[in-house]
Amino acid sequence: MLSNLLKDQDFLAYTLANPDKIDGCFDFMLGTHTHVDVLDTGVIVFTPSQNSTKDIVLSSAIHGNETAPIEMCNQLIHDLLSEKIIAKQRCLFLIGNPAAIINQTRFIDENMNRLFSGAHSKGEGLTHPERHRAKALEQHVADFFNANSDHQRIHYDLHTAIRASKHEKFAIYPYRPGRAFSAEQIMFLATCGVDTMLFHHEPTTTFSYYSSQQFQADAFTVELGKVMPFGQNDMSRFTQTHTMLEKLITETALAPVEFDSSKVNLYKVSRSINKHVEDFAFSFAGDAENFSAFSQGEVLATEGGVEIKVEHPQEAIVFPNANVPIGQRTVLCLVPAPNESIV
Ligand SMILES: O=C(O)CCC(=O)N[C@@H](CCC(=O)O)C(=O)O
Numbered sequence: 001m002l003s004n005l006l007k008d009q010d011f012l013a014y015t016l017a018n019p020d021k022i023d024g025c026f027d028f029m030l031g032t033h034t035h036v037d038v039l040d041t042g043v044i045v046f047t048p049s050q051n052s053t054k055d056i057v058l059s060s061a062i063h064g065n066e067t068a069p070i071e072m073c074n075q076l077i078h079d080l081l082s083e084k085i086i087a088k089q090r091c092l093f094l095i096g097n098p099a100a101i102i103n104q105t106r107f108i109d110e111n112m113n114r115l116f117s118g119a120h121s122k123g124e125g126l127t128h129p130e131r132h133r134a135k136a137l138e139q140h141v142a143d144f145f146n147a148n149s150d151h152q153r154i155h156y157d158l159h160t161a162i163r164a165s166k167h168e169k170f171a172i173y174p175y176r177p178g179r180a181f182s183a184e185q186i187m188f189l190a191t192c193g194v195d196t197m198l199f200h201h202e203p204t205t206t207f208s209y210y211s212s213q214q215f216q217a218d219a220f221t222v223e224l225g226k227v228m229p230f231g232q233n234d235m236s237r238f239t240q241t242h243t244m245l246e247k248l249i250t251e252t253a254l255a256p257v258e259f260d261s262s263k264v265n266l267y268k269v270s271r272s273i274n275k276h277v278e279d280f281a282f283s284f285a286g287d288a289e290n291f292s293a294f295s296q297g298e299v300l301a302t303e304g305g306v307e308i309k310v311e312h313p314q315e316a317i318v319f320p321n322a323n324v325p326i327g328q329r330t331v332l333c334l335v336p337a338p339n340e341s342i343v
């Protein structure tokens with residue numbers, strides 16, 4: 001198995017050939033500069049021999065059909081394995097849901113990005129494979145971050161959105177009570193082309209919130225464009241992100257970029273509208289783009305005969321999806337965020 005991986009340097013192909021598990025973990029050296037650990041299916045760590053300062057998690061395929069981030073991470077892994085680039089920072093790559101990649105769907109049994117921070121074991125408990133995988137991914141992240149207490153911890157959980165967006169690339173900044181939002185991170189993501197930030201103000205069961213809350217990581221859900229099948233992504237739209245992530249991994253330090261609010265669009269999540277009744281339906285057009293804005297009093301949705309209206313002078317919507325189980329989020333509503341604590 002090691003020989004296959006070293007010959008092809010295609011970690012995605014190796015993962016999809018072993019979607020449920022690999023026969024034991026293994027490790028090897030790249031020259032004398034990098035130690036590589038393959039810990040599980042879709043789980044690979046690069047540790048530089050020299051001292052490093054950052055522990056970086058790049059996860060993709062938490063949703064199996066969001067292919068562009070998978071291709072981008074696989075290219076970075078390929079370039080590391082072939083020694084075209086050399087890691088100066090420790091990094092963990094996670095290909096989240098290999099079975100859903102093969103199935104070409106967002107998930108098989110349950111949306112994995114609602115199963116973190118222990119949600120995998122609540123309710124029906126550890127039943128289907130996605131619940132087990134979410135638990136295993138939590139453990140891999142814990143082991144990775146717990147190895148160093150003095151490194152900067154970073155987690156970019158890479159996704160693509162189901163629908164088109166007025167801001168093509170954006171990130172969700174999980175709730176971090178007691179910690180200011182990081183200007184350095186917001187500007188780094190802006191240099192990645194991710195120029196729009198959504199500040200969350202309540203706990204969630206997403207992967208990025210798990211890393212943020214449990215390990216005080218600088219963690220984000222990063223949306224890189226609209227979901228496309230393999231082979232249909234215009235990878236030129238991801239060049240800037242790819243280049244900056246490569247620099248993050250391969251440089252000892254990045255030149256800081258001064259915070260400039262004119263270079264970014266900042267939104268606060270004003271509320272998450274959850275589904276309570278099976279007849280939940282949106283009132284706006286089915287093809288409305290993410291960040292479409294509506295005025296106070298306009299009806300956003302109806303359920304059980306009740307109208308859900310815009311509460312603020314304006315609210316923009318993101319991730320509308322009526323086709324979710326009862327109790328889950330149907331849409332996030334956004335308002336401008338001029339007063340966040342950004343340091
Ligand atoms: O486009 C959509 O409707 C969903 C895209 C997606 O997968 N988004 C993440 C956001 C997670 C977060 O709020 O941090 C998700 O829904 O899991």
Ligand SMILES: [Zn+2]
Pocket residue numbers: 062063066159160
């Ligand atoms: Zn996603």
